[in-house]
Amino acid sequence: MRMMAGTDSSCASDPFQSTRRGLAFSPVQCAYQFAASYEENMERGPHLPPPSTLPPSTPLKDFLGRRVYSRIGIAAGLLMNSRWLRDYAARGFDLLTYKTVRTRAHPCHPPPNWVFVEEGDEPGGPMFALEGLPSDPALVNSAACFGMPSAAPEFWREDVMRAKEALQPGQLLLVSVAGSAQLGWDAQRLAADYAQCAAWAADAGADVIEANLLAPALPSGNGAVFRDIALSRLVAQRIQEAIGPVPLLLKVGNPDAEHELAALLRAVAGAAQGVTLSSATARRVLHRDGRPYFGAGHEVVGVQGRIHFPASVAAVRRARHLLEREGLGLTLAAVGGVASVADAAALFAAGADAVLMGSAPMYLPDLAAEMKRAHPEW
Numbered sequence: 561m562r563m564m565a566g567t568d569s570s571c572a573s574d575p576f577q578s579t580r581r582g583l584a585f586s587p588v589q590c591a592y593q594f595a596a597s598y599e600e601n602m603e604r605g606p607h608l609p610p611p612s613t614l615p616p617s618t619p620l621k622d623f624l625g626r627r628v629y630s631r632i633g634i635a636a637g638l639l640m641n642s643r644w645l646r647d648y649a650a651r652g653f654d655l656l657t658y659k660t661v662r663t664r665a666h667p668c669h670p671p672p673n674w675v676f677v678e679e680g681d682e683p684g685g686p687m688f689a690l691e692g693l694p695s696d697p698a699l700v701n702s703a704a705c706f707g708m709p710s711a712a713p714e715f716w717r718e719d720v721m722r723a724k725e726a727l728q729p730g731q732l733l734l735v736s737v738a739g740s741a742q743l744g745w746d747a748q749r750l751a752a753d754y755a756q757c758a759a760w761a762a763d764a765g766a767d768v769i770e771a772n773l774l775a776p777a778l779p780s781g782n783g784a785v786f787r788d789i790a791l792s793r794l795v796a797q798r799i800q801e802a803i804g805p806v807p808l809l810l811k812v813g814n815p816d817a818e819h820e821l822a823a824l825l826r827a828v829a830g831a832a833q834g835v836t837l838s839s840a841t842a843r844r845v846l847h848r849d850g851r852p853y854f855g856a857g858h859e860v861v862g863v864q865g866r867i868h869f870p871a872s873v874a875a876v877r878r879a880r881h882l883l884e885r886e887g888l889g890l891t892l893a894a895v896g897g898v899a900s901v902a903d904a905a906a907l908f909a910a911g912a913d914a915v916l917m918g919s920a921p922m923y924l925p926d927l928a929a930e931m932k933r934a935h936p937e938w
């Protein structure tokens with residue numbers, strides 16, 4: 561893969577120019593500095609270049625019963641505090657998800673936490689860390705290993721209030737919440753932890769709660785909550801009881817089998833207003849010499865970006881079909897691999913009600929403005 565000459569892994573100091581699919585991208589840099597710690601990024605970021613284009617005004621439309629200027633937003637992850645949220649709101653993203661918070665403080669893994677990666681020769685095999693940013697944003701994949709950190713509730717509850725104050729009318733604050741399963745907990749206890757977290761987020765001003773059901777159901781296991789249909793429903797019910805009229809989205813993965821997705825959607829319809837469907841997967845991420853990039857114990861990590869895009873489109877099409885076939889009134893937000901106007905168009909055409917981006921806004925912060933200019937109706 562061709563790399564930008566002179567870029568380092570922070571890719572913050574050497575902007576590049578890229579043109580693809582007829583769209584000219586302004587010189588860009590990374591808002592998140594890979595070489596710095598998570599805490600440094602929280603305190604000093606985002607490192608954004610001046611806007612290449614200003615967000616256009618667009619007509620209001622509906623999302624989850626709220627009026628919004630667009631159904632284009634940022635998924636849980638990049639917006640790790642109110643500073644990040646404020647700066648991306650100013651770039652025209654209208655659905656802004658505050659990174660997953662918990663009912664107790666949880667540390668971040670030591671750096672490195674995020675890196676650009678490329679495929680190796682073996683399909684589905686390890687991916688390899690890159691030294692810089694690929695020259696074409698269409699090809700960007702990245703791997704992240706943060707450990708789902710959370711500030712203490714005393715801190716994040718106040719910071720969510722600050723985030724809410726930073727938004728304009730027509731923009732929504734989504735707060736991603738997760739339970740933190742402890743040894744010895746049962747399903748009821750875990751659901752109560754989710755509900756407590758959601759209640760605090762709603763009190764602090766969240767317009768929408770997104771429950772992160774990709775989080776582990778058990779402290780030791782790899783099994784995510786969404787794979788347990790009864791648990792997913794219980795979590796949704798407890799949260800909904802705790803947050804009253806605030807809409808609830810459930811962030812879920814894309815099960816291999818269609819009947820599993822159908823069963824999950826059927827089980828949560830009525831308990832939640834919608835789902836955020838993610839097709840991201842975990843992969844081994846290595847240095848070229850074979851060492852695990854994120855260190856021992858963190859060989860397999862979440863990979864996001866371009867490799868998931870075809871699966872995202874297929875997953876949204878399948879979910880939309882199931883929702884219509886079963887008459888389920890769930891809103892469908894899509895996330896996975898979007899890095900251009902054309903990508904978002906494909907997801908809307910497949911049946912998404914909203915399109916969220918996890919990683920691309922980090923190096924393409926003007927994507928929302930470009931999308932809204934091309935499609936004011938989104």
Ligand SMILES: Cc1cc2nc3c(=O)[nH]c(=O)nc-3n(C[C@H](O)[C@H](O)[C@H](O)COP(=O)(O)O)c2cc1C
Pocket residue numbers: 635636637638659660674704706708736772774811838840864865866868895896897898916917918919920
């Ligand atoms: C740096 C980073 C941190 C993330 N943190 C979270 C998180 O806290 N909670 C969550 O639900 N998803 C998290 N994600 C996953 C994203 O929400 C999204 O599902 C994923 O990046 C796929 O979208 P993309 O291909 O547009 O990047 C994170 C992703 C990245 C890149």
